[in-house]
Amino acid sequence: MLDEGTPLFLQIAEQLSSDIIDGTLTEGSRVPSTNEFAAFYRINPATAAKGINLLVDGGILEKRRGIGMFVTTGARDRLIQARRKEFAEQFIDPLVVEAGRLGIDPDALIEMIRRPTDRRRTAEYEPLISSTPQAPQTAQEGEAS
Amino acid sequence: MTPIVQIDHVTRRYRGMTALDDVSTALQANTITGLLGRNGAGKSTLMRIITGQEFMTTGSVLVDGQSPLENDAVLGRMLFVKESQIYPDIKVKRALEAASWFYPSWDHALAQELVADFELPVSRPIKKLSRGQHSAVGIVIGLAARAEITLFDEPYLGLDAVARQIFYDRLLADYAEHPRTVLLSTHLIDEVANLLEHVIVIDHGRIVADASADDLRGRAVTVNGRTGAVDEFLAHREVLHRQAIGSLASVVVTGPLDDLARARARDLNLDIGPVSLQEFIIRTSGDARERISA
Numbered sequence: 001m002l003d004e005g006t007p008l009f010l011q012i013a014e015q016l017s018s019d020i021i022d023g024t025l026t027e028g029s030r031v032p033s034t035n036e037f038a039a040f041y042r043i044n045p046a047t048a049a050k051g052i053n054l055l056v057d058g059g060i061l062e063k064r065r066g067i068g069m070f071v072t073t074g075a076r077d078r079l080i081q082a083r084r085k086e087f088a089e090q091f092i093d094p095l096v097v098e099a100g101r102l103g104i105d106p107d108a109l110i111e112m113i114r115r116p117t118d119r120r121r122t123a124e125y126e127p128l129i130s131s132t133p134q135a136p137q138t139a140q141e142g143e144a145s
Numbered sequence: 146m147t148p149i150v151q152i153d154h155v156t157r158r159y160r161g162m163t164a165l166d167d168v169s170t171a172l173q174a175n176t177i178t179g180l181l182g183r184n185g186a187g188k189s190t191l192m193r194i195i196t197g198q199e200f201m202t203t204g205s206v207l208v209d210g211q212s213p214l215e216n217d218a219v220l221g222r223m224l225f226v227k228e229s230q231i232y233p234d235i236k237v238k239r240a241l242e243a244a245s246w247f248y249p250s251w252d253h254a255l256a257q258e259l260v261a262d263f264e265l266p267v268s269r270p271i272k273k274l275s276r277g278q279h280s281a282v283g284i285v286i287g288l289a290a291r292a293e294i295t296l297f298d299e300p301y302l303g304l305d306a307v308a309r310q311i312f313y314d315r316l317l318a319d320y321a322e323h324p325r326t327v328l329l330s331t332h333l334i335d336e337v338a339n340l341l342e343h344v345i346v347i348d349h350g351r352i353v354a355d356a357s358a359d360d361l362r363g364r365a366v367t368v369n370g371r372t373g374a375v376d377e378f379l380a381h382r383e384v385l386h387r388q389a390i391g392s393l394a395s396v397v398v399t400g401p402l403d404d405l406a407r408a409r410a411r412d413l414n415l416d417i418g419p420v421s422l423q424e425f426i427i428r429t430s431g432d433a434r435e436r437i438s439a
Contacts, residue, residue, distance in 0.1 A: 007359045008339060035321040042313065043339040044177055045321045047359070093411075 008043055012051030017079050020060065020071055027076060031061055031069040149174040149294060149326050150195055155204030157190055157350075164190040165201070166350040172294070172326055177316075179341040179358070180330040181426055187350040188330040189228070192296050195328075196225040208294065224248065224292035226283040228299040237274070237282060238267040241289075248290035255319065256289035262311050276303030284312050288319055294326045301333070309333070313340055334423035344422070348430045358422065363401040365425050370394070370415035378406075378413050385428040397428050 019025040032040070037048035052069060055061040060075045099109045148171035157165040165187045172178055180188050193199035195206055197213035197220055206212065208219045232240055241260075245251040260267060263281035266274075271282060280302050287295055301309050317340060320327065331337050344361050346354035354361060365385055368375055375394040386397040397420055402410070410417050420428070 007362055009359065035318075038321055039314070039318055041339070042317065044317070044342045044358070045324075046176065046342045047339075050359075097414075 008047045009050035012048055013054045020076055021079050025071050027071050027073050029071055147174045149209055151207045153205045155201045158202045163350050168352055170345055170355050174326055175324040176342045177327040178343040180328055180345050181334055182347040186347045189298050192298050196223055222293040224290050225296045226287040226300045230283050232271045236268055236270050237265055244286045248292055250291035252289050256285055259285040280304050291323055296328045298330045338422040346426055353429055365397050365420040366400040367397050367418040368415050374413040378415055
């Protein structure tokens with residue numbers, strides 16, 4: 001769920017931002033408490049607080065004394081604007097680089113983006129990961145003590 | 146930040162060896178600090194000195210401004226859960242009862258929950274317990290006592306992965322409700338990395354890193370790519386570790402990398418990856434580094 005390397009508080013802030021952008025957390029709704037985040041992600045409460053405070057400072061969340069933390073009005077728009085600025089660097093640049101490596105020229109790439117059905121069909125020919133659920137192996141862990 | 150434990154220039158020499166060499170650090174009040182390092186690095190010695198169970202050769206340790214040595218007022222606020230705690234020949238429930246008299250903040254309900262979590266047989270004499278159950282007794286006492294300063298010295302000997310996760314979850318949950326100062330020594334770094342707010346790394350009796358866990362995460366990065374491109378990128382960066390396969394090289398360098406360096410890496414077609422806290426510590430522990438490069 002959390003990766004190494006990126007500071008954890010940034011990941012908490014990113015996760016919350018994503019939840020607001022995709023509507024899981026709506027404007028005006030209450031956000032889980034620092035301790036709830038800490039328990040859920042199994043991280044130090046101070047780290048969770050740091051991530052939440054980042055969004056408070058950015059005007060995305062607001063503290064209401066004695067009640068909790070809430071998503072501000074206009075938070076979603078502000079987050080989308082911010083994410084759009086990063087979009088090219090985070091997604092387009094690596095996409096173009098990888099396409100170049102594979103010999104897919106920009107026109108072909110644009111065509112692939114335009115016609116997602118073709119893309120999916122191509123992917124079906126070479127399944128890299130089987131989608132059939134595998135039977136769980138009998139657990140032999142948990143040494144008796 | 147208020148230091149609750151102040152350690153200044155502490156040296157501990159035994160005949161022919163130096164266990165701690167001019168160690169200075171501090172524990173901040175109400176934080177969980179990890180004391181990390183290899184076996185024999187000096188972690189336990191430092192914990193025994195903080196809790197007044199061992200003398201230092203030179204230096205000073207102050208707990209809330211006072212020396213812990215034979216100081217009941219200070220010692221009563223601290224709890225030290227040792228790797229191989231020795232208990233009197235009594236049953237588990239008697240040991241818990243005795244601990245409850247000693248620690249004013251003892252939470253009986255929490256102790257009962259922990260006993261159930263670890264499936265501890267309370268009517269069995271402690272000396273008849275398995276290795277893991279024996280460790281669990283220490284953990285139950287360590288958590289339920291809610292001592293103002295709690296030191297756990299590799300508290301999980303013999304505990305399986307499930308029981309260790311119970312310990313971590315319970316520690317976090319109870320710490321969130323009742324903040325207190327915790328020092329946790331361990332070499333299972335990956336398991337506890339996310340629980341820690343602050344990290345002290347000790348190697349051969351010396352402190353090699355003393356920083357917030359977030360800071361340490363950015364202190365090193367891996368750079369992967371064609372050997373020529375990697376070398377061009379490295380220039381005069383400090384290399385902590387290097388490995389090569391065919392025409393590819395993977396190096397661990399000190400970070401963090403600024404935007405300029407990241408852009409340069411992209412131009413050179415290099416991949417930049419994270420380094421886990423555990424790998425960072427392996428790469429910065431002097432002995433390991435010498436052996437790898439030898």
